[in-house]
Amino acid sequence: MILRYSTALLLGLALMFSTAQADQKVTFNGYELHYIVINSTMLTPEIAGQYGLVRSGRQALLNLSVLKQRRNDVAVPVPDSTVVVRVRNLLGQSNRLPMRVVEEQNARYHLGSVSFDDREVLWFDIVVSIPGERDFSFSFSQELWEEEA
Secondary structure, X not given: OEEEOOHXXXXXXXXXXXXXXXXXXXXXXXXXXXXXXXXXXXOOHHHHHHOOOOOOOOEEEEEEEEEEOOXXXXXXXXXXXXXXXXEEEOOOXXXXXXXXXXXXXXXXXXXXXXXXXXXXXXXXEEEEEOOOOXXXXXXXXXXXXXXXX
């Protein structure tokens, strides 16, 4: 499902994502995968409500962006990229995380929401598919803390 969001929302999300943690990215075959997980309480109630995002102290938002590297150091979104994400905990329980695509003029995000327990460590196993390229697999873990909504 592709959703078209307002520039204000995406600028707000980009600002939050850029200030929440240092740049988290991996490069592969001339592409970049940018990734971040934030507590959904970082979204304002208005933004969460307007776009149907769950805002809860025990709900995290995963944001992924797949970009093509260019010679001038400006990366551009890959319009036909797809991602499959599995989330697992330390007990080995694993679930596929539903992702939705948000597109803007110069941006494309894959967003997914995941519930967690306070101080839970979750592993995110990601497979990026781009037509004509080999799939790229990447995993990372993050400890999540419950926050007041």
